[in-house]
Amino acid sequence: MASLGQIIFYTMVTLIVVFSALIILILALTLSGSLPLVQSLNRLPVANLGQDHVLNCFLPADGEQSFRQVSVTWTKASLTGVVFRYEDGAESNGDQNAQYRGRAELFTDAVVRGNVSLLLRTVRRADQGEYTCSVRYSEGSGEVNIRLRTAAFTAPTFTLSDGGLTAEASRWSPRPNVTWLHPDGGVLPANTELQEISAETFRLVSTLRPINDSDTYTCRIDNRLVTAHADATVTGFEVSARTRFTFDPAAPMMASRYVVASCIFCILVLYLLD
Structure with missing residues (x-):
């Protein structure tokens, strides 16, 4: 038979989960932009x-x-x-x-x-x-x-030289991170330089070496607001690229943080009851 402490704990967990679900639903309805008129x-x-x-x-x-x-x-x-x-x-x-x-x-x-x-x-x-x-x-x-x-965000341009693939983007703000990905999804080491061209705005140059002459590599540039996914296909001595941008949804992240906080609260309650 469950102890009084366990009953209290599971009741609180249930209430927290229900409350979290309601918060997420309210945020989703708010973000939908749906108003009567x-x-x-x-x-x-x-x-x-x-x-x-x-x-x-x-x-x-x-x-x-x-x-x-x-x-x-x-x-x-x-x-x-x-x-x-x-x-x-x-x-x-x-x-x-x-x-x-x-x-x-x-x-x-x-x-x-x-x-x-x-x-x-x-x-x-x-x-x-x-x-x-x-x-x-x-x-x-x-x-x-x-x-x-x-x-600030711009699509990178790509060049081939000395057995390497270089991506250059003229303007990013806030400060970006750069990650190169192999076609199989693995992260590749690269040399990246950021130059601050104005307050909180950066130019970036990133070189991946070595590369194969018949592969597609992804250069991902991201900050807390924008992510650029640039797929560069190398064919012999030529490179072609396609870039797509995605944007931070903000409020769903807030909902996730709330759920995480709720879980942490549950753990603390369990620890105290023990």
């Missing part, structure tokens, strides 16, 4: 510094539905003034923050179709933060929050 396909985007970026926000529409009397206001937390405002069929930016003058705009021709996304030109580090897309139209109103994160 205003939605976003990506509420945790990563923008490439110096590039244009679109903060996605839209009104769900059926077929060729059009929206009437649409007013849109984009704001940013802890910022005086608005990022962008649209009313009565035109922009209305009398109180626009100077940081966004000439850099923020809507796709005005698409507003009547429910596309109220914000285009940010030449993204800066200061642009990161939490934005709110607020919309009023003839059928109701709603808003959605979007947390923009900024990074």
Whole structure:
């Protein structure tokens, strides 16, 4: 028969697991961007510094539905003034923050179709933060929050020389790690150099040696926000490459950390009961 301490422990474990599952479910629903009237396909985007970026926000529409009397206001937390405002069929930016003058705009021709996304030109580090897309139209109103994160990332270029394969990437921030992988998935030793070209922004050169002249190697460049998977295929004296980027989902990681913390708590409880 189980002791009182064991009964208490297993009860607490069950409650913690259920509570953890509820937390993960709440986070998943939050990340889905699903709101009754205003939605976003990506509420945790990563923008490439110096590039244009679109903060996605839209009104769900059926077929060729059009929206009437649409007013849109984009704001940013802890910022005086608005990022962008649209009313009565035109922009209305009398109180626009100077940081966004000439850099923020809507796709005005698409507003009547429910596309109220914000285009940010030449993204800066200061642009990161939490934005709110607020919309009023003839059928109701709603808003959605979007947390923009900024990074610098470029696809590497590859060259062959002296029996080695060299990858160069001109701009990465935050500071990246570089890992070379064999076609079978094994990690390969390489020589990597990072040069800080500006505050927290790095140029990297990484050389893998020796290599076979008929293999595909993967150069993985990653930091806490972005991962580049660059597959370089060597054929004789030529190399061809293809790169894909993936981005940190953030909130799922937070959920995982919460579950880990719960497990640690369970272990501590067991230790105390013993």
